[in-house]
Amino acid sequence: xxxxxxxxxxxxxxxxxxxxxxxxxxxxxxxxxxxxxxxxxxxxxxxxxxxxxxxxxxxxxxxxxxxxxxxxxxxxxxxxxxxxxxxxxxxxxxxxxxxxxxxxxxxxxxxxxxxxxxxxxxxxxxxxxxxxxxxxxxxxxxxxxxxxxxxxxxxxxxxxxxxxxxxxxxxxxxxxxxxxxxxxxxxxxxxxxxxxxxxxxxxxxxxxxxxxxxxxxxxxxxxxxxxxxxxxxxxxxxxxxxxxxxxxxxxxxxxxxxxxxxxxxxxxxxxxxxxxxxxxxxxxxxxxxxxxxxxxxxxxxxxxxxxxxxxxxxxxxxxxxxxxxxxxxxxxxxxxxxxxxxxxxxxxxxxxxxxxxxxxxxxxxxxxxxxxxxxxxxxxxxxxxxxxxxxxxxxxxxxxxxxxxxxxxxxxxxxxxxxxxxxxxxxxxxxxxxxxxxxxxxxxxxxxxxxxxxxxxxxx
Numbered sequence: 001x002x003x004x005x006x007x008x009x010x011x012x013x014x015x016x017x018x019x020x021x022x023x024x025x026x027x028x029x030x031x032x033x034x035x036x037x038x039x040x041x042x043x044x045x046x047x048x049x050x051x052x053x054x055x056x057x058x059x060x061x062x063x064x065x066x067x068x069x070x071x072x073x074x075x076x077x078x079x080x081x082x083x084x085x086x087x088x089x090x091x092x093x094x095x096x097x098x099x100x101x102x103x104x105x106x107x108x109x110x111x112x113x114x115x116x117x118x119x120x121x122x123x124x125x126x127x128x129x130x131x132x133x134x135x136x137x138x139x140x141x142x143x144x145x146x147x148x149x150x151x152x153x154x155x156x157x158x159x160x161x162x163x164x165x166x167x168x169x170x171x172x173x174x175x176x177x178x179x180x181x182x183x184x185x186x187x188x189x190x191x192x193x194x195x196x197x198x199x200x201x202x203x204x205x206x207x208x209x210x211x212x213x214x215x216x217x218x219x220x221x222x223x224x225x226x227x228x229x230x231x232x233x234x235x236x237x238x239x240x241x242x243x244x245x246x247x248x249x250x251x252x253x254x255x256x257x258x259x260x261x262x263x264x265x266x267x268x269x270x271x272x273x274x275x276x277x278x279x280x281x282x283x284x285x286x287x288x289x290x291x292x293x294x295x296x297x298x299x300x301x302x303x304x305x306x307x308x309x310x311x312x313x314x315x316x317x318x319x320x321x322x323x324x325x326x327x328x329x330x331x332x333x334x335x336x337x338x339x340x341x342x343x344x345x346x347x348x349x350x351x352x353x354x355x356x357x358x359x360x361x362x363x364x365x366x367x368x369x370x371x372x373x374x375x376x377x378x379x380x381x382x383x384x385x386x387x388x389x390x391x392x393x394x395x396x397x398x399x400x401x402x403x404x405x406x407x408x409x410x411x412x413x414x415x416x417x418x419x420x421x422x423x424x425x426x427x428x429x430x431x432x433x434x435x436x437x438x439x440x441x442x443x444x445x446x447x448x449x450x451x452x453x454x455x456x457x458x459x460x
Contacts, residue, residue, distance in 0.1 A: 389446025
């Protein structure tokens, strides 16, 4: 494990990324001299510069000179000139996750939330509950949370809360005292070989938690059950009485927000009313309840926080109403399981017709889960699919959004599905056909949210 105290000058390559930027801010706060580089200026980099962090907007070999250690994001290639020069100079290099693990070692209570779906929402819930309970946690979230005006907040040195992402096994660099395991599903198959590889990584994550620590886990996911075998210190939650905590009497209000009783051993502990929609958020909030209850937070604070919590940025965001009365919602869902959960939540919101504009995220995910994507949109009245957002990948996989739409039409001929490539053309199509009291939800982890901005920007 890295000893941060040995390094004064720290250079971050890819500092504008949401994960590394937060690590850089924490390092800056503890007195390190932090510099960084990125390819473009953004609100994130401008915020870091306002804190006194010097940033270069070009990757150059000379940027690393004078650094004691290099921290880089997984998006940085081996032939990056700064990486090459650091090797020549013998400067140690670590990943963002390795540095995050070193930071967490400094805290008495560290909480890491992992799982294929729901990490950002649940991390936000737990963070804000502890914050409202006056625990003053240091918080690192994988999305922007309005209450902390970003994705990081520096607290005191007792509690640390962070997402733990499984991609590239980065979460194995963390040693939390409390691990929260939300679910396990097939994803990131550009790295993981198969579901057995994924399960093995999550198994290693939970077994790394110290004997005096705790695992909070969803007790009804079959893969989670396998991973938890032999783990002694665990708290489970779910829908059945076999769990330590379980939900009963679930109902939804007119906004699609759930409310339910959380129970244990045949007794009702409290009634929870959420400020975010969907049954999937019943599970997310139960994980947050179990984790915070274990940490000693009162039911009153937990319930008050959850009813006022309206989600991180791009998680079922109500972004506005067009001049024609169409409700615009934006969501980050990009995996078939997330898509189905989000659309099911949308169905509980009062509306006439439900439209979805979907942008697949990465060629590898689209190819690996192609059949699941074909079946994922049963709750939509009209679906528009636009081109795949490549992210870090190149188009060498023989898959496309056009092929996805054709497969949908062949298997589900009754569904109204369209392939439209250009965002402006999508906005024009929606302006012609979407009516008052309809819902349009833009969905994906790329830049599909721009369609909503186009729709709202044309209001008078």
